[in-house]
């Protein structure tokens with residue numbers, strides 16, 4: 001027995017037939033696709049495992065976080081940021097914007113529904129997507145849909161490496177996604193593991209709260225100034241990329257970085273062999289855009305240490321034999337996609353949960369499968385994907401609706417003729 005809901009049909013056996021696409025994730029990517037579909041009058045369903053939109057931003061970032069790219073690269077399609085936003089909006093401003101975005105486009109995700117599996121059913125030509133509600137495996141729903149949009153994020157899960165002796169360590173250990181502020185770390189020795197943007201920014205936040213941070217740099221890192229001569233480095237790089245090959249732009253960025261930041265190798269910050277943009281493109285490793293950490297590294301107020309050998313009860317031994325007394329550990333060791341854990345498909349997505357085809361070709365797979373927000377190009381990449389996906393689905397939706405209407409009118413016409 002089927003009960004008709006707004007844009008889906010609910011069957012009493014826990015099965016929902018979705019009228020239109022099903023979107024996994026209500027972060028910026030999922031919301032942007034939703035907005036594009038709404039504008040075309042295409043119905044859709046968004047499933048979100050958390051109890052709010054943009055859960056990465058609301059639940060898994062620290063208090064003082066600001067966007068590190070200029071605002072024009074972080075807007076979602078069809079709705080600009082309010083005019084009074086600063087060049088680098090705070091995370092609270094960004095969240096407010098996303099909330100008003102969802103409200104404006106009347107997007108209401110289904111919260112607390114975590115997608116557990118998604119499989120294409122060849123026999124009926126539809127996707128079968130299973131969810132559980134808030135970890136309660138007894139409460140499962142199966143969604144059946146024609147189009148599946150994966151918008152679960154490149155940063156869906158924290159990466160927590162194993163370290164010898166970490167279980168014996170008596171202090172507090174957390175991943176940076178649970179770090180809110182340095183308040184609890186006043187006058188404490190904190191080991192920050194990892195030197196990406198998270199490790200760098202959290203070390204600075206700890207310093208501002210009178211903690212004593214030491215940051216582990218086990219390999220290499222590109223640090224760039226956030227601005228060059230008052231212009232955003234990112235914006236300059238984007239402009240130069242229109243005219244010059246990436247390796248030339250990288251060379252220019254590195255010369256500018258050397259002039260502005262000096263020779264950072266002497267502080268233990270070895271640069272990778274490959275240039276910053278090329279490295280971002282090939283390995284997804286984001287260069288650090290410095291917001292002031294480097295000055296504190298120079299002054300010795302934030303210490304740089306090499307890789308970890310092992311932990312003990314109240315200390316850590318480094319690969320150079322040095323032993324540091326520490327109170328706490330913050331793992332700024334990165335994030336990964338969770339798509340391989342639930343999407344039963346291996347043609348379009350690679351084993352690390354990112355589409356195999358690089359930008360700009362990684363948004364459309366086969367059999368109605370789409371990906372948004374896996375371009376390694378932050379929010380601007382997600383927006384470009386979202387526009388293409390919404391347009392593509394919109395086109396098919398209109399075609400199919402027209403065909404359906406035509407066949408209904410043919411049927412009606414025949415019926416009318418038959419009655420005469």
Ligand SMILES: Cc1cc2nc3c(=O)[nH]c(=O)nc-3n(C[C@H](O)[C@H](O)[C@H](O)COP(=O)(O)OP(=O)(O)OC[C@H]3O[C@@H](n4cnc5c(N)ncnc54)[C@H](O)[C@@H]3O)c2cc1C
Nearest residue numbers: 025027028029049055056067068114115152153373378379
């Ligand atoms: C600390 C930090 C700062 C950043 N700053 C910037 C910046 O300044 N500029 C920039 O361009 N980019 C930045 N980024 C990159 C960031 O990835 C994007 O800003 C943006 O969040 C990507 O949006 P998304 O919707 O693709 O992914 P997410 O924001 O991660 O959203 C994905 C959503 O999917 C949900 N989800 C995941 N798995 C499932 C599942 N199985 N079932 C149901 N729901 C699921 C998640 O709960 C989440 O809400 C930053 C990233 C981090 C970690």
Ligand SMILES: NC(=O)C1=CN([C@@H]2O[C@H](COP(=O)(O)OP(=O)(O)OC[C@H]3O[C@@H](n4cnc5c(N)ncnc54)[C@H](OP(=O)(O)O)[C@@H]3O)[C@@H](O)[C@H]2O)C=CC1
Nearest residue numbers: 066067068161194195196197198199218219286332333334
């Ligand atoms: N203000 C902003 O807008 C901010 C943006 N971000 C963005 O969020 C995304 C994630 O950044 P982030 O969280 O920094 O993650 P990243 O993946 O960029 O960095 C992870 C770091 O952890 C190190 N690491 C991993 N495993 C180990 C280990 N076993 N021992 C020692 N070090 C280890 C890596 O070193 P190695 O290179 O050797 O593997 C690397 O330095 C990025 O895109 C970033 O730009 C993050 C913070 C702030």
Ligand SMILES: O=C(O)C(=O)Cc1c[nH]c2ccccc12
Nearest residue numbers: 069234280286287376377378379
């Ligand atoms: O912050 C991020 O993770 C981003 O993905 C933004 C971004 C995309 N390409 C870049 C190149 C240099 C610095 C930041 C980014």
